[in-house]
Amino acid sequence: MPVSPGDRPNIVLILADDLGFSDIGCFGGEIPTPNLDALAADGVRLTQFYNTARCSPSRASLLTGLHPHQTGVGILTRDDRPAGYSGTLNDQCATIAEVLGDAGYATHMAGKWHVSGRIGAPNGTWPTRRGFDKFYGTLDGGGSYFAPPTLMDGEVLVDAPADFYYTDAVAGFAADAIREHVEERPDQPFFSYVAFTAPHWPLHAPESAIEQHAGRYDQGWAFAREARVDRQRALGLFGESDFLESDADPRVPDWSEEDDQNWQARRMEVYAAQVALMDEGIGRILRVLEESGVAENTCVIFLSDNGGCAEEILPGGGRLPFARTMTNGDPIAFGNTSDVWPGAVDTFASYGRAWANVSNAPFREYKHWVHEGGISTPFIVRWPASVSADVAIQNHPHQLTDVMATFVEMVGATYPGERDGQPVLRMEGVSMLPTWRGEPEEGERTLFWEHEGNAAVRRGRWKLVRKYPAPWELYDIDADRGERTNLALDERPIVRELSDAFAEWSGRVEVVPREIWEPLYAPTALGG
Numbered sequence: 001m002p003v004s005p006g007d008r009p010n011i012v013l014i015l016a017d018d019l020g021f022s023d024i025g026c027f028g029g030e031i032p033t034p035n036l037d038a039l040a041a042d043g044v045r046l047t048q049f050y051n052t053a054r055c056s057p058s059r060a061s062l063l064t065g066l067h068p069h070q071t072g073v074g075i076l077t078r079d080d081r082p083a084g085y086s087g088t089l090n091d092q093c094a095t096i097a098e099v100l101g102d103a104g105y106a107t108h109m110a111g112k113w114h115v116s117g118r119i120g121a122p123n124g125t126w127p128t129r130r131g132f133d134k135f136y137g138t139l140d141g142g143g144s145y146f147a148p149p150t151l152m153d154g155e156v157l158v159d160a161p162a163d164f165y166y167t168d169a170v171a172g173f174a175a176d177a178i179r180e181h182v183e184e185r186p187d188q189p190f191f192s193y194v195a196f197t198a199p200h201w202p203l204h205a206p207e208s209a210i211e212q213h214a215g216r217y218d219q220g221w222a223f224a225r226e227a228r229v230d231r232q233r234a235l236g237l238f239g240e241s242d243f244l245e246s247d248a249d250p251r252v253p254d255w256s257e258e259d260d261q262n263w264q265a266r267r268m269e270v271y272a273a274q275v276a277l278m279d280e281g282i283g284r285i286l287r288v289l290e291e292s293g294v295a296e297n298t299c300v301i302f303l304s305d306n307g308g309c310a311e312e313i314l315p316g317g318g319r320l321p322f323a324r325t326m327t328n329g330d331p332i333a334f335g336n337t338s339d340v341w342p343g344a345v346d347t348f349a350s351y352g353r354a355w356a357n358v359s360n361a362p363f364r365e366y367k368h369w370v371h372e373g374g375i376s377t378p379f380i381v382r383w384p385a386s387v388s389a390d391v392a393i394q395n396h397p398h399q400l401t402d403v404m405a406t407f408v409e410m411v412g413a414t415y416p417g418e419r420d421g422q423p424v425l426r427m428e429g430v431s432m433l434p435t436w437r438g439e440p441e442e443g444e445r446t447l448f449w450e451h452e453g454n455a456a457v458r459r460g461r462w463k464l465v466r467k468y469p470a471p472w473e474l475y476d477i478d479a480d481r482g483e484r485t486n487l488a489l490d491e492r493p494i495v496r497e498l499s500d501a502f503a504e505w506s507g508r509v510e511v512v513p514r515e516i517w518e519p520l521y522a523p524t525a526l527g528g
Helices: 034-041 055-064 096-102 166-184 207-211 221-235 261-291 352-359 401-411 492-508 514-520
Strands: 010-016 044-050 106-112 134-138 151-153 190-195 298-304 376-382 446-451 454-459 462-466 473-476
Touching: 010 055, 010 261, 010 401, 034 261, 034 298, 034 376, 055 096, 055 401, 096 106, 096 190, 096 401, 106 166, 134 166, 166 190, 166 261, 190 261, 207 261, 221 261, 221 352, 261 298, 261 352, 446 492, 454 492, 462 492, 473 492
Parallel strands: 010 190, 010 298, 106 134, 106 190
Antiparallel strands: 044 376, 134 151, 298 376, 446 454, 454 462, 462 473
8 A cells, every 4th residue: 555755653673682571570570571572562563573593594584574694694794605605795685775765764773784794894784884874883793792792883993981881871872863863854754773682691791780680680590490481381471272382491500509599699680680671761762752752653662582591601711802901901801600790890701501591481492593593573563554553462473584574565665676776585574464454364384494404484374493403393382382292293384385385495595504604614703
C-alpha cells in the first residue's frame, strides 16, 4: 500500500549487544529496566524473534535484509579469503540507511558498527559511506567503556573525554541528533540506528551504578534462573502452554560449591549495571521523542544481536586484540579470576557461562550456537499511530532478515536492484506488520541459520538444529522450546526434509562450510 510522505513514520532501531532473552524486566528479568518495560507495555513483544548468534553477522543481516553469508560478514570482520568470507559488507547489499535515505529520510547512527574489516582509513564500508548522514561511535567489536578504541565522530578519530562512559555517550548522541533534526527539519522523517555495546564484555560500569545491584545475586545462578522462569510464566510469554524449560547446563557448578561467591555475585552485579544504564539511556531517547512531539508516529524497535555470552576471558587476556595498558600507561588486569574485581577501567573480564545460562533462561546454549539460547532475542516494537498495544504478545516466528522488508513496506520505499552500478541481491525477509497487528498468519515459512558450522532450520513446529560437528537434532518447538527431547530418530522423514532444505539454502546463500575455512582460520579473539 502506498504511504504518503506526511504519514511516513520516524524509525528508531535500538540494538543491544550480547543481551540474553530474559535480561530485561518485561521478558522475566530482575534487572530494573523501567523504560524498556514501559515501551513493551505500550507496544508489542515478539517471543519468537531470532538473531543469527553472533554480533557481526547479526548486524550485517539486520542492516541489509540478507543472510550474513550473502553480505560478506559470515563470521567476524576478518578477511579469510579465499577459504572464507571477506569480513566486510560487500557491494551486493544495500543498507537500511541507504534505502531509507533514497526515500527521503535523514539517517543517524550512534554506537557499534562492526561490519567493516577495513577500519584504518575511511572507505566504502564505513557507516558514513553506507547511508548514514551522521555517525558517532566505534568501528570495531568491543573494548573499554571508559576509553573505547576507534571512537569516531563522523570519519574523525576522537579521544574519549574525562568522565566518559560509552553507553551514556551513545544514548546522548542519538537523543541530541533526534532533537536537532526535529527542530531544524520537522517535515522530514528520520531513521536513528542506536547500536549499544552494552552489555558485551568487558564488565565496565561506574561504581555508583554497580552499588545499586549489591546483594541482588547473593543466592546464586540457579536461584536467579528459576526466578526468571517463574516470572516468564506469570507474564504469559509463552501462551497457554506449560512450556518446558531447558535442562540445567551440566557444565554449571552448584552455587554451594563456589569458593568465592562474593566475586561471582560481583560479576553479575556489574553486568546488571550495564543493562540498567543502557535502559536509562533508552529512556533519554524516548523522552526526546515525547518532548519533540513525534512519539505517536515514531516506530521504536528494541532487540539483541545474540544470546548471552559464555565466553571466558583468560588471565592476561590470551590473544584478545586489545591494549594491555590504559591511556596513561597503567596496566589493565585481564581475566576471569577472583583477583580481578570487575567493573573499573583497569579491569577486563566477562561474566562467564553460569551467568549467561541465567541470561538465556529458559533456553539452551549461548552466543555462537543456534539452539534457542543463542538466537532468541527479546523483541519490542512500539508504534502508537499504527500498531495497537492490545496485541501485547505475539509468538509468530521472525528473524533479522525481516526488518528490512518491514521498513520498506512501512515507509513505501523502493528496494534497489543495484547499488553503484552493481546488482543487489533481493531481500530475504518478509514484513512483520501483519504479526505486529495480530493479523492471521499466511502460509508456513522456513527459517535458516548457520554460524561456524552450527546450523538450524525452523518450519512450523519443527526445528532441526546441530552443534558442530554433532549430528542433527529435531525438536517440536511448540511443545518443547527448551529443546530437551530430541525426536530425530522418531521423525526421520522430517529430518531428511529439513536437512535437504538446509542444503539447498546453504548453497544458494553461499555458506562456506566449516571444513573448508577452519584449517586456515586462526582467530585472534573470542567475541564479536
